[in-house]
């Protein structure tokens with residue numbers, strides 16, 4: 001799969017998750033086999049204001065490349081100006097968010113609100129493409145609600161305007177993240193354009209990824225929530241895509257050591273206080289399925305010192321390993 005001149009092989013992508021897919025998570029996912037990673041969305045207005053927080057979301061290290069910066073906005077001039085700033089920061093691709101269902105984003109006409117205003121979406125996409133030399137992609141939903149499903153039409157004009165690829169998360173804005181993604185919309189979008197189509201939604205294992213490609217004909221698979229606390233999903237899907245032997249499931253030791261590594265990276269990137277706090281969501285995800293880890297989970301949600309967090313994790317490793325806990329992920333100590 002290509003986005004402009006960029007070759008994405010195998011076509012396996014870490015998607016954007018606000019508050020989660022920061023530089024440490026992106027690095028781990030690249031190491032495990034993601035071919036391309038996305039930053040979380042940043043607002044055009046915040047970028048223009050040079051808000052420090054906005055630029056923190058875009059901090060990345062070379063090891064993460066190729067990397068996509070994602071922008072949201074509804075004012076074509078602001079999007080153009082923000083795109084010029086992002087362009088200067090050296091991403092490989094710039095993506096427009098036309099899928100976010102959050103009230104505060106939609107209220108300003110951005111994110112999935114663009115799906116119900118195709119004229120404005122065209123202006124925004126055109127402004128973005130004219131303001132950067134990087135390939136531009138757009139991430140869309142099925143439509144605003146069940147009665148206004150328009151992803152295939154929207155994809156058509158996005159292609160005509162000169163975008164290099166389209167990602168479709170086939171839920172409507174009204175669905176938010178509930179129910180299941182309707183992959184038949186991925187098939188329809190794929191039929192309506194010649195540029196590459198990235199399928200997204202509910203991929204939780206290698207079988208899902210292969211099934212998405214086989215049933216929809218999409219050119220690449222994007223994984224979001226399935227990678228939180230589980231960067232190994234990329235190792236698994238990569239093996240399935242390249243015809244390699246399925247890798248072993250991560251052991252309990254590997255899970256917890258990776259959690260510790262991510263904590264170290266987060267503290268390095270964000271400082272102790274924020275690093276530890278923002279790592280909590282990830283730790284909960286790493287411990288998913290380990291029922292007897294509930295005490296550890298509760299403790300880790302209040303500890304502020306990263307060294308104590310690590311100590312607790314190591315203690316738990318011994319305890320959980322001793323009880324040969326297998327949990328949902330089947331992890332055990334070696």
Ligand SMILES: Cc1cc2nc3c(=O)[nH]c(=O)nc-3n(C[C@H](O)[C@H](O)[C@H](O)COP(=O)(O)O)c2cc1C
Pocket residue numbers: 015016017018019039040041070097099100139169177200201202203222223224225226
């Ligand atoms: C907590 C959270 C944050 C998200 N943030 C973004 C975002 O910043 N930009 C975006 O385009 N999509 C965002 N999404 C949507 C995901 O990228 C993806 O389209 C959706 O979760 C479906 O894919 P999945 O089932 O693989 O997670 C977010 C989703 C969640 C649950």
